[in-house]
Amino acid sequence: MTAKACAWIFVLWAASAGPARAAQxxxxxxIVxxxxxxxxxxxxxTDPAAKPAWVLSLAxxxxxxxAGSGQQGGRQQSNVSAVQxxxxEPGENARVQLTGKLVTGNVSAYYAVPTAIWVLKQRVLSGQ
Structure with a gap:
């Protein structure tokens, strides 16, 4: 193998073995x-008439x-492990795949967690 070919192989290997790309x-x-x-x-x-909310505990x-708030403004990233x-109403304890519009902030009268999914399509994987 020539030195030039070895150099190209090394460049391709280094590019693929570089730092992992940040998750999206x-x-x-x-739409997620x-x-x-x-x-x-x-x-x-505090309203005793408020109903429980359905929450998806993410795999x-x-x-x-x-969107950031306060004096600094800007955008803030967070890892979310549950969405309203x-x-x-897919059924309690069901394992599901939901497709819909991601919404941040209090979006319903029954606020449970700060991020929600407005469901467009659901697929039950197991459970009810």
Whole structure:
């Protein structure tokens, strides 16, 4: 093998073995597909009439970018391991895959967690 060929092989190897790419971060309004287990969670409200919310406990956390607030402004990233389910009731303890619009902030009268998915499509993987 010539020195030039060896150099090209090394360059290609180095490029593929370089630092891992950062995981994709989702923002408010993105259409996402998330997978996890459905649970019911009490709301963070003092109203005794408030209903429990459906929450998707994610199989693995996802990165979410929120618009910053306060003096610094900007965008803040966070790893989210649970999202509130809006417009679907897939059944408690079911393992599901949900596709929908990601929403950050309090989006319903039954606020449970700061990130939600407005469900467009659901697929039950196991459970109910």
């Amino acid at each position: 971060c989702y923002a408010d309004g993105d 597909t998330l997978e996890g287990t459905v649970t019911r969670q009490a709301t963070h409200q 693995s956390p996802v990165c979410v970018v929120n 389910i809006i417009d679907a």
